[in-house]
Structures are given as structure tokens and as C-alpha cells.
Amino acid sequence: MAKFSYYNFLVENPDGGYILFNSLTKNIILMTADDREWMGAVDLKNVDEGDERFQTLAELNFIVDDDFDELEYYRLEWFRSLYSSGILRHTVILNLACNCDCPYCFENKNGQFMTKETADAYLKWLEPQVKDIKYFWMSWFGGEPLLSKQMIEYLTDGILKLAEKYHFEYAACVVTNGVLADADFVSKCERLHIANLQVTIDGERETHNKYRFLKANHGGTFDTILSNLADFCTRVHSDTASILRVNLTDENYPTIPQLLDEIPDVVRENCVLLLRWVYSHVEGRSPGVEFSAGKKGTRPYDNLAPLYELAQAKGFTPNSFDEGPSCNFCECDFDHAFQINYDGDLFMCTHSMDKSEVIGNVYEGFRTQGNLTRYAKFVNTNPFGDQECLDCKLLPICKGGCRKARYLGHKVCSDVKYSYEPYIIEKAKKATLENQ
Numbered sequence: 448m449a450k451f452s453y454y455n456f457l458v459e460n461p462d463g464g465y466i467l468f469n470s471l472t473k474n475i476i477l478m479t480a481d482d483r484e485w486m487g488a489v490d491l492k493n494v495d496e497g498d499e500r501f502q503t504l505a506e507l508n509f510i511v512d513d514d515f516d517e518l519e520y521y522r523l524e525w526f527r528s529l530y531s532s533g534i535l536r537h538t539v540i541l542n543l544a545c546n547c548d549c550p551y552c553f554e555n556k557n558g559q560f561m562t563k564e565t566a567d568a569y570l571k572w573l574e575p576q577v578k579d580i581k582y583f584w585m586s587w588f589g590g591e592p593l594l595s596k597q598m599i600e601y602l603t604d605g606i607l608k609l610a611e612k613y614h615f616e617y618a619a620c621v622v623t624n625g626v627l628a629d630a631d632f633v634s635k636c637e638r639l640h641i642a643n644l645q646v647t648i649d650g651e652r653e654t655h656n657k658y659r660f661l662k663a664n665h666g667g668t669f670d671t672i673l674s675n676l677a678d679f680c681t682r683v684h685s686d687t688a689s690i691l692r693v694n695l696t697d698e699n700y701p702t703i704p705q706l707l708d709e710i711p712d713v714v715r716e717n718c719v720l721l722l723r724w725v726y727s728h729v730e731g732r733s734p735g736v737e738f739s740a741g742k743k744g745t746r747p748y749d750n751l752a753p754l755y756e757l758a759q760a761k762g763f764t765p766n767s768f769d770e771g772p773s774c775n776f777c778e779c780d781f782d783h784a785f786q787i788n789y790d791g792d793l794f795m796c797t798h799s800m801d802k803s804e805v806i807g808n809v810y811e812g813f814r815t816q817g818n819l820t821r822y823a824k825f826v827n828t829n830p831f832g833d834q835e836c837l838d839c840k841l842l843p844i845c846k847g848g849c850r851k852a853r854y855l856g857h858k859v860c861s862d863v864k865y866s867y868e869p870y871i872i873e874k875a876k877k878a879t880l881e882n883q
Contacts, residue, residue, distance in 0.1 A: 528774035533581035541595035593627035625672035650699030680717035747862035752869035
């Protein structure tokens with residue numbers, strides 16, 4: 448016997464007919480009114496399994512076996528993702544300094560940099576962790592990590608010696624404002640195993656330069672960032688795409704169509720596009736200031752969907768919210784994932800890096816069993832004890848949301864929950880374009 452998947456969504460298609468979407472498999476199919484009528488009337492206990500509609504929907508897992516527990520299967524995949532064997536992920540915060548002075552930044556910059564002593568302690572602490580791994584993924588972070596180019600080279604040389612000794616693969620990304628990703632840096636990326644960059648833009652040139660300006664002279668950064676990113680995309684080729692993130696505010700939202708036209712073709716062709724609202728933070732330069740409350744509203748995806756649709760039409764590859772089968776919400780959602788501060792302190796998340804959140808350091812490890820317990824509780828935090836999440840058909844999309852928020856007792860639901868219709872419509876249009 449069979450049943451319809453619990454994770455099916457059926458929404459009206461603005462272009463006519465209906466869209467059937469499954470949040471567990473991410474499969475999507477366009478349907479007619481007759482198809483919808485068939486779904487509403489069919490008795491799956493007595494259906495003719497040779498029926499073409501039945502076969503199509505069963506093949507795509509919109510119809511599943513009656514004894515298939517989809518939630519239990521998703522729980523398995525979620526934990527498999529968490530405990531992926533043989534993979535080590537580190538985020539190293541090389542400094543808390545920056546050459547820019549963005550008003551919405553959540554970080555409190557103190558101007559501190561990682562020293563050679565701390566770098567050596569990190570490499571010594573790292574060695575026991577890499578003896579049995581297959582792959583090590585590094586994210587260079589800050590502050591602005593490219594203010595620490597020499598430290599990136601020093602640490603990379605140490606890591607590559609360990610890779611040669613213990614036979615694991617190594618790759619890195621840099622989360623950077625892009626201003627210092629100049630030609631000299633790009634020329635070294637292959638040797639440094641830097642596979643991609645994540646760079647952020649804040650609207651078209653004029654609006655961007657109001658938000659993302661140089662600290663020294665308030666000079667604009669738009670042209671420098673895009674020129675550097677284009678150079679990187681031209682000369683560095685990787686199986687992992689670079690990321691062009693666009694921060695959205697009430698002010699810059701109307702400028703995004705113009706921005707999309709200003710992006711060089713080589714960036715458009717080699718980067719994944721992320722559109723993200725700028726949220727208020729209690730930390731950083733502008734605590735509590737709402738930068739996007741008007742456009743974000745109570746249905747945050749409503750105003751994202753048309754921008755993603757436009758971007759797709761212009762040849763971008765967007766990552767609208769969830770792409771692929773991965774079960775992690777962010778880079779913190781893995782066992783063997785550590786965030787290492789410039790002074791060697793260990794954290795579970797890079798968001799605030801407050802001393803109260805330290806769980807150890809590279810000089811002494813966890814230091815106390817209490818810190819080890821806190822780390823274990825963080826890693827073991829999951830959505831499967833939350834009945835609201837268990838009942839939610841969007842759980843495979845949001846994946847439980849921000850682990851840190853849940854760990855601290857204030858769960859945050861995804862933007863898609865409040866406006867899933869435009870999300871599904873946008874997914875369908877993307878699929879249609881990809882299949883043309």
C-alpha cells in the first residue's frame with residue numbers, strides 16, 4: 448500500500464496549473480487541474496499501480512510506501528550529516544580588525560591579531576585531530592582575514608606538512624570583504640589551496656559605498672571588490688563555487704536590479720548568489736537598529752522571491768535557501784567543527800565570540816570537563832525533541848534552524864515558514880530555466 452508524502456506542498460502556479468513540491472527530497476513537478484483533481488480523489492490503498500500518474504509521483508517520492516516513516520529517515524540523514532566521518536572543519540578567526548567600517552556589523556573589533564605563538568599552538572593542537580581524517584576544510588575568517596595574509600601562508604604551510612604526513616586532502620575558503628583580494632593574493636591562492644571566496648556586496652555602486660566604505664578615509668569599495676572577485680573567478684578554478692552575498696536593507700532593496708546588471712559576467716558564471724536580510728543585533732556598531740524591517744516584514748521570503756527570479760533570468764545561480772540534500776544549517780552544524788579565535792580560544796559559534804562562550808583554547812584543549820560538557824550539549828542540540836519541529840513540514844528545509852539559538856533556548860524559525868508559497872514558486876521557475 449502507499450500514501451502521499453507528509454512533506455508534499457501543493458501551491459497554485461501563477462503561470463497556470465499547480466506546483467507540487469516535496470521539502471524532504473526537494474523534488475518539484477508542474478501539475479494540471481486534472482492532476483490535482485486526481486490526487487484529491489485517488490484511493491492509494493486500491494490504486495492501479497500501473498497508472499501513469501501514480502508511477503510518476505511514486506518515482507519522485509511524492510507517493511511513498513505506507514510503512515515508510517519519513518521523519519525517522521530524515522532524522523537518520525540529519526545525524527549522518529552531523530557525524531560525517533573523516534571530515535574536519537575549522538573556522539579560524541585570524542583577527543578582530545577590519546579595513547572597512549560597515550554600520551550593521553555585529554562584531555566588536557578590538558584590533559587584535561593572531562600571533563606566531565598562538566599559530567604554533569594551534570598547529571600542535573591540530574595534529575592529533577588530523578591523524579585519521581580524509582578531508583580538512585578550513586574557513587579563514589575575521590575581522591578581515593586578508594589583513595593577516597602572512598599568517599594565512601604560515602598556517603597553510605604547517606597544515607600542508609600535516610597533510611603530507613597523514614595523507615588527507617585540504618582546501619580552504621576565505622570570508623572576506625574582498626578589498627584586499629588583490630592580484631598578488633590571487634596569484635598565491637592555488638598554492639594556499641584556497642578554493643573559493645565569500646564576498647559581500649551592499650547594493651549598486653552608490654548605495655554599496657554608503658554602507659561598505661574604508662575605515663581610513665571613507666572611500667568607496669564597490670569597484671575594487673568586484674574587480675578583485677572577477678580576477679579570482681578568472682584565475683582560480685574549483686569544484687566549489689565562490690559565493691557572492693548581497694546584504695539587503697530597506698534602503699538598498701530597490702537598487703538590486705541595477706546591481707545585478709553591474710556584476711561582471713565571469714562573477715555571474717562562477718559564483719553562487721545569496722540574498723540575505725540585514726538583521727538587527729545586540730552586538731556591534733548599531734545595537735538594535737533595524738536595517739530591513741520594512742521590506743523583510745513578517746513574511747521575509749515574499750520580497751526575496753522576485754529578486755531570485757530576476758537573478759535567474761539574468762544568468763545567476765542562486766541559492767535561495769536550501770540546495771541539495773545537506774542537513775546542516777551552517778558551518779557550526781557538524782561534529783569535529785571548531786571555531787578558533789585569534790588568541791587561541793575555542794568557540795562553538797563565530798557570531799559574538801564573547802569570553803563567556805569560550806569552551807577551551809588551543810594551548811590546553813577543553814581545560815575542564817565542564818567545558819567538554821558544554822561542547823557536547825551544543826553538538827547534541829537538535830530539533831527532534833521539539834514537537835513543533837517534528838510536526839513542521841518545512842523541517843527538512845530549515846533543518847532545525849540556528850543551533851546556537853536553540854542551544855540558548857530561543858529557537859528561530861526559517862523565513863520560508865512564513866511565506867512558503869513564493870519560495871516554492873521561485874524553486875519551480877528555477878527548475879524550469881535549468882531544464883530549458
